[in-house]
Amino acid sequence: MRRHEAFLDLAPVRRRAHVQGVPVIDYDYDLDEDGSVLLASIVNSPIASVISNPRLTDNPIIAVNRAFCDLTGYAVEEIVGRNCRFLSGPATEPWLTERIRQGTRDRKPTLVEILNYKRNGQPFRNAVLVAPVFFANGDLEYFIGTQVELDDDAVGPSSSRHHHAVEVVRTLSTRQREVLEQISRGYRSKQISFNLGLSEKTIKMHRSLILEKIGTHNVADAIRLAVEAGL
Secondary structure, three states: OOHHHHHHHOOOHHHEEEEOOEEEEOHHHOOOOOOHHHHHHHOOOOOEEEEEOOOOOOOOEEEEOHHHHHHHOOOHHHHOOOOHHHHOOOOOOHHHHHHHHHHHHHOOOEEEEEEEEOOOOOEEEEEEEEEEEEOOOOOEEEEEEEEEEOOOOOOHHHOHHHHHHHHHHHOOOHHHHHHHHHHHOOOOHHHHHHHHOOOHHHHHHHHHHHHHHHOOOOHHHHHHHHHHHOO
């Protein structure tokens, strides 16, 4: 059995919530040790996504979804165990690579538009988001990495993705925007409830409503949208 298949088999579906009848895995409910639940939350995402483990040497990728394989041309077994910088090449901007590294050192979500390379050597502009996920006690657990191939004219904050994200976030209430910002920082519901002075039950209710309003079924995509919007 390949490693990504093992992750899928371990996903505890009994802890799924529902948004408009659609199953939503709320990662906050599960303190999984191997990343299986977090992977289950991104496996069907149309956005290329990986999970890495900063508690291991060189922060290796431990899980990947099919969208990432389709984008880059790499097979799962060629990805798992490597650091995300394996997509770098001769023209990759070193200052942008350093910005990503600084973001991981600071444990803050970081969005960078960088030149990367597919398996066949084809270069592409890659909007890379790296965001931390924390244990309930505040210790760093994983990083989520998501990638979007950009059109040649989609540069900087004027890109269509930024404008779309801003418009979506505007549909949220002030409280929902506060909760989404906390989610984008990698906090669980228990931590968010403490930070905002609300009950954990109220935070989880807001999480479900946020996912419904922004049209996604997983926290990884919600994090990306929040960062693209500038929260």
